[in-house]
Amino acid sequence: DTEVTQTPKHLVMGMTNKKSLKCEQHMGHRAMYWYKQKAKKPPELMFVYSYEKLSINESVPSRFSPECPNSSLLNLHLHALQPEDSALYLCASSQHPTGFQEQYFGPGTRLTVT
Amino acid sequence: GQQLNQSPQSMFIQEGEDVSMNCTSSSIFNTWLWYKQDPGEGPVLLIALYKAGELTSNGRLTAQFGITRKDSFLNISASIPSDVGIYFCAGLYNAGNMLTFGGGTRIMVKP
Numbered sequence: 001d002t003e004v005t006q007t008p009k010h011l012v013m014g015m016t017n018k019k020s021l022k023c024e025q026h027m028g029h030r031a032m033y034w035y036k037q038k039a040k041k042p043p044e045l046m047f048v049y050s051y052e053k054l055s056i057n058e059s060v061p062s063r064f065s066p067e068c069p070n071s072s073l074l075n076l077h078l079h080a081l082q083p084e085d086s087a088l089y090l091c092a093s094s095q096h097p098t099g100f101q102e103q104y105f106g107p108g109t110r111l112t113v114t
Numbered sequence: 115g116q117q118l119n120q121s122p123q124s125m126f127i128q129e130g131e132d133v134s135m136n137c138t139s140s141s142i143f144n145t146w147l148w149y150k151q152d153p154g155e156g157p158v159l160l161i162a163l164y165k166a167g168e169l170t171s172n173g174r175l176t177a178q179f180g181i182t183r184k185d186s187f188l189n190i191s192a193s194i195p196s197d198v199g200i201y202f203c204a205g206l207y208n209a210g211n212m213l214t215f216g217g218g219t220r221i222m223v224k225p
Binding site: 105 | 117144145147149154155156157158159162164200202204206211212213215216217218220
């Protein structure tokens, strides 16, 4: 099973709202990732978690706050977003944080900021 | 950020045709991955390549890891309507497991 799940599927939020995106995998993977994808563009890496610790932050604004409560779960907390933050947010996981291994993506959360 | 050069950017197919696309880079990669993404969905891994010169098939899909380690090719044989979507190549160039993506090839059906 190579399934990564994400909730919600769609989210509409105002610029003053606080919301969270959730990601879950039960493959025993120890690396998890958040990506942002704009229409007709490839995914852009935001954060990497290795063994539940934040290892890479690709200069993401502080209005995006990741959290990894345990090895299966990854959250992305959203606060005071801008309309240009509207995008498809993808979660991915891989078996280990190092080594040249494939990443498996979830179905994404379509976020609209109004 | 850095992108791989993926071509063609888009193409129209007729059912039954073979399709080819490729990715090139000025840098060496150690792993090449090919993904397909349907509208509103996440990328789905199609094929993973780990060795220079490797040729791997997955049903009607065949991908090759270029011998120079700077390119990769994906072929789809006897295309069917459900092959429509965006195909992304991605390379892994260091042990930190960070992907570099191509710009994508959008496959559409001829009207």
